[in-house]
Amino acid sequence: GPELGWIVVTDDNSGLAASSEELAHGQESFSVLEGDAAAAPVRTADPMLPAGVLFTSGTTSKPKAVVHTHANMLWAGKVNPTNIDMGADDVYLASLPFFHVNTQAWAIWTVLGVGGTVVLQPKFSASRFWDVIAKHSVTHISLIPFVIKAAFDSGIPENHTVKVGVFGLIMPVLDQMMGMRVIAAYGMTELVTHCIHSNDFESYPDLAMGKVSPGYEFLIVDSDTGALCQEGEIGELWIRGVRGVSVFWEYFGNPEATEKFFTEDGWGRTGDMVRLLADGNIQYCDRDKDALKVGGENVSAREVEDVVRTVPGLADVAVVAKSHEMLDMVPVAFVILADPAADQDAIAAQIIEACKLDLADFKVPRSVYFVDEFPTAELGKVSKKDLREMADAQGDS
Structure with missing residues (x-):
């Protein structure tokens, strides 16, 4: 017979059987979804199988569907907690959309990896920002421009519980103004985790992102000549990790874009322009297409x-x-x-x-x-x- 194409769930499980009218229109009760697990074929665990798809932001081009594997998720859960100093007793506020890598990989997978707590907000609320933090004793938040604006507009409490704010760049004045430690963390949907981040044991110049994280390599390349940039020169940031583990597997249904992102020897072209500083830190300059x-x-x-x-x-x-x-x-x-x-x-x-x-x-x-x-x-x-x-x-x- 024909293969099953779709199962559409239109209501919650009230425990009642489907009515005659519902059955006449092809609807069934929830019980039909309750199959016998023993009857299903056993599938060998493969960490390289796709686990999810997230889309790029589309700031400089059309969004692309990024395929993450199970190994990508496990990698994020393993390395992220150390990057942002998160432990089992800490609480991460996830207030940004779930279709974004910031919430999925940087928040949820981090919490799962360390056994911490995540507070899920159905929708970001500027007016309730600090109330939610106080109610749940939140220790970690993701900082992006509109979150920072909301935090200031609402009035920053003198004694809040947040100890770490994860932002893209080092801005010492932000630490002082918000009363928390701001950790620089650079990444993108394709790179899964914070492939560059700062730590507490070094001082950083403004707009630095930190140094490359364990498990990744980097190059700074002149986009026109392909030559490696010297210290202080602006070039495109290339990142290399293990495909399907520390970097994504592919763009779904878009082999041309996948081939364009990866070089033949596995380097990922990020499209971000950076410079290497004398102290070994990487400073963000701009998007290549910007x-x-x-x-x-x-x-x-x-x-x-x-x-x-x-x-x-x-x-x-x-x-x-x-x-x-x-x-x-x-x-x-x-x-x-x-x-x-x-x-x-x-x-x-x-x-x-x-x-x-x-x-x-x-x-x-x-x-x-x-x-x-x-x-x-x-x-x-x-x-x-x-x-x-x-x-x-x-x-x-």
């Missing part, structure tokens, strides 16, 4: 954004590349004003002047565009892909 190549010169959008943010009256800023006939691309700035009624022309002039004072000519934004809000991708990240399209639609700069 980096600008102006007339052959590399420009970090983050560097330009930092200068633009020195101009008073700005709520937020994002710098992206705009297509240019001669230079290939030029930087432009998208700005959200703190006061929508402010003089846009005057502020645009201040932005250009500030950049001219602190940046090389080719790094100065060619245009300033004012918007009410930024387009976003997953978890509220600014979608620079959409901003680039908006910039190109504005015509010549």
Whole structure:
């Protein structure tokens, strides 16, 4: 006969048998799902079999389906607790979406590995943020920009229970302002865990991510020439681990993307631009696809954004590349004003002047565009892909 294609569960198990009307429409009782385990064929345990699929954020391109194996989950449970100083008595607040690696791998798999406690929130709540932490004596949280904003907006309690906040970068001022130890942890959906992280025994410069974690190797590569970058030079971060264990197995149904991510000798091209500091720490610079190549010169959008943010009256800023006939691309700035009624022309002039004072000519934004809000991708990240399209639609700069 035909193979079973779908089983759709439409209600909870009330314990009642299906009614005649339900049966007439092809519905059955929950009891039909209760099979005899002994009758099923025994399957040999294989840690390399797929265990789940998570999607990339889609900040710079269309989301891709990342296949994680059982071994990936076991790896995260084994190494993550040490990376973020989590023990069996600790409590992790999981308030971000479950379809994101931050909650799945960095929170849930970590807790399962160490035997700790996880607090699950159906939906992130800014107004209840500190109340939930106090009620459950939360010790660990994931810090991303909107969580940090919510924490500040709600008023940071003087004696809260959080001892560790996991963030992407070292920002000493954040430790002091939030009253907790902020651990830098870099990773991505494809790399499963914190493949770069900081620890308590070293001091770090601002915006450092720490050093490569055990079980991983790294290279910093010039994207144009393929040559290894020297200390202090900006290049693309390549990470190598064990495929299916410390890095993902494949992009589901997308062999072309899988082949593009992995080199022939197993290095994973992260698309993130970094530099190696003299003390061995890795400093984050930018996303490769958000980096600008102006007339052959590399420009970090983050560097330009930092200068633009020195101009008073700005709520937020994002710098992206705009297509240019001669230079290939030029930087432009998208700005959200703190006061929508402010003089846009005057502020645009201040932005250009500030950049001219602190940046090389080719790094100065060619245009300033004012918007009410930024387009976003997953978890509220600014979608620079959409901003680039908006910039190109504005015509010549």
